[in-house]
Amino acid sequence: MRGAPPVQMACGRDARWHAAECGVAALAAACLGYGLSRQLNLTPGLTLTAAAALALAAAVAWWRWVDRRPRSMLVWDGTAWSLDGKPGDVELMADLGRWMLLRFSDHEGARPWWLPMDLRRFGAAAHLCRAVIHAHAGALSPAHAGEMPRSPHG
Structure with a gap:
């Protein structure tokens, strides 16, 4: 694969x-x-x-x-996400077809960044980004690969 x-x-x-x-x-x-x-x-x-x-x-x-606020550059390098050069994790918070809301959390523990995306404005890159997000939904990033996923029930 x-x-x-x-x-x-x-x-x-x-x-x-x-x-x-x-x-x-x-x-x-x-x-x-x-x-x-x-x-x-x-x-x-x-x-x-x-x-x-x-x-x-x-x-x-x-x-x-x-x-x-400046535009941010969201990058998937084939193995990990980064926002303006800072590695982190991306979570899909809302996918409304033509519009998505992402939350980026860097590995340093800083406050998360909310990234609204109007897919009509970004063309093919946005659809590829959506595919990557859905393909890796729930997967731990390489920086957190040794951690156990947390149960919502404690």
Whole structure:
């Protein structure tokens, strides 16, 4: 049996994913603004204004922050994954046909990176990446080959 061929692709920036992130940030800020306004016994008009202003500010701030994040290069070399040169593991979190959400965890234990992928934008490389992910789902990376898989029941 042959291994999956090498593949690399720039990923991590997706307008729909970022819009959803902005929506969550705006909703959280609106709830905070509403709660604070109610604690201060503001009129309903001021409460709505405060909630809307905080929601708008949070959405704009999040979008500007997200827009500054660089693209990441996800690479499968035929045996292991790396993101921007750091070795790690890739997990498929959602596969919705034309869109996938991956989670990359490096071997140094840093926080995981969430990588949204619109497969229509990446063409053949995205479909090859999907094939590699599905082919190696549940397999341990070479760095963790000596470890026993954890049972979800402890």
